Amino acid sequence: MSSIIQLLPDHVANQIAAGEVVQRPASVVKELLENAIDAKANDVKLIVKDAGKTLIQVIDNGVGMSVTDARLCFERHATSKIRLAEDLFDLSTKGFRGEALASIAAIAHVELKTKQDQEELGHHIVIEGSKFISQDVAVLPKGTSFLVKNLFFNIPARRNFLKSETVEMRHIVDEFQRVALAHPNIYFTLIHNGSEMFNLPASNYRQRIVNLLGGKTNEKLVPVTEDTEIVKISGFVGKPEYAKKSRGEQFFFVNDRFIKSGYLHHAIMNAYDGLLKEGNQPSYFLYLQVPPNTIDINIHPTKTEIKFDDEQALYAILRSAIKHSLGQFNVAPVLDFER
Ligand code: ADP
Numbered sequence: 001m002s003s004i005i006q007l008l009p010d011h012v013a014n015q016i017a018a019g020e021v022v023q024r025p026a027s028v029v030k031e032l033l034e035n036a037i038d039a040k041a042n043d044v045k046l047i048v049k050d051a052g053k054t055l056i057q058v059i060d061n062g063v064g065m066s067v068t069d070a071r072l073c074f075e076r077h078a079t080s081k082i083r084l085a086e087d088l089f090d091l092s093t094k095g096f097r098g099e100a101l102a103s104i105a106a107i108a109h110v111e112l113k114t115k116q117d118q119e120e121l122g123h124h125i126v127i128e129g130s131k132f133i134s135q136d137v138a139v140l141p142k143g144t145s146f147l148v149k150n151l152f153f154n155i156p157a158r159r160n161f162l163k164s165e166t167v168e169m170r171h172i173v174d175e176f177q178r179v180a181l182a183h184p185n186i187y188f189t190l191i192h193n194g195s196e197m198f199n200l201p202a203s204n205y206r207q208r209i210v211n212l213l214g215g216k217t218n219e220k221l222v223p224v225t226e227d228t229e230i231v232k233i234s235g236f237v238g239k240p241e242y243a244k245k246s247r248g249e250q251f252f253f254v255n256d257r258f259i260k261s262g263y264l265h266h267a268i269m270n271a272y273d274g275l276l277k278e279g280n281q282p283s284y285f286l287y288l289q290v291p292p293n294t295i296d297i298n299i300h301p302t303k304t305e306i307k308f309d310d311e312q313a314l315y316a317i318l319r320s321a322i323k324h325s326l327g328q329f330n331v332a333p334v335l336d337f338e339r
């Protein structure tokens with residue numbers, strides 16, 4: 001009897017995984033920015049050309065990698081962030097799957113430059129479509145730079161499926177904003193086609209929001225705080241009179257990670273009960289800190305969904321914290337209108 005089952009070669013497995021992890025240039029941006037944060041950088045530059053279709057580069061001043069790690073980081077399931085399955089429930093890093101770099105390197109041309117503080121020289125490695133091209137030493141600053149060129153060069157179907165530059169750039173800016181809002185203590189810059197789109201010096205949450213979204217945002221913001229055993233909440237919600245038809249400025253972070261949750265969005269809308277005109281959407285920038293062992297992030301490769309142990313309790317706490325803030329911070333004219 002002959003057998004017909006074969007193990008897929010690594011480069012094929014990587015390309016398959018890439019299909020999930022890398023949907024478009026913005027997915028690469030997200031993965032590289034998150035790696036820079038996990039590397040404890042406090043200065044992160046994002047450089048893109050042609051909305052990421054030709055070039056995406058992230059330069060950080062983080063811890064860098066040893067020569068061994070610089071080679072290993074492109075392997076699938078290679079991660080410095082977890083060791084045991086239990087670690088999944090006590091995560092303090094953005095990454096843990098160890099598949100982003102392997103996926104990206106499977107479908108693009110990647111150039112890595114990295115140097116650790118204590119090392120004299122850094123390392124420069126080139127990989128194209130999972131194929132090792134070259135490795136040498138180089139004089140480099142402390143930190144890491146990943147340069148990703150010609151995304152989807154070997155998957156024409158994916159490349160052709162990319163949207164216009166305006167749309168792809170919108171996705172990149174969205175990812176950039178989410179990361180920048182979650183980490184106001186880090187200096188972020190975004191350069192597109194040679195011109196600076198964002199320059200965000202390290203600051204606090206309020207100032208970061210204003211720097212990103214414009215000076216007018218400041219007067220819209222009502223602070224929200226709550227501190228319970230289940231969750232610590234901080235951040236801001238928009239005054240009801242500034243609510244708009246679009247859902248543009250709604251940001252929800254759990255343990256410094258941007259998260260989408262229809263359920264908790266509902267809790268927020270519920271707190272505004274009677275304060276909003278029909279169909280209007282408030283802005284919000286809400287930061288939840290929960291014990292890492294009460295959530296599961298390993299639901300989807302892009303990690304924008306989360307499973308909470310006690311979603312109903314969170315709903316109630318969030319709703320009442322926002323209701324309290326809206327009442328306290330003088331949204332009186334609109335409260336009058338409610339009567
Ligand atoms: P994960 O982030 O899930 O661990 P990645 O494929 O994104 O997987 O990265 C693999 C490993 O490469 C990381 O665990 C980390 O050790 C290393 N690495 C990636 N990016 C950087 C960086 N910017 N600075 C230092 N080390 C990095």
Ligand code: MG
Nearest residue numbers: 031035095100
């Ligand atoms: Mg990662």
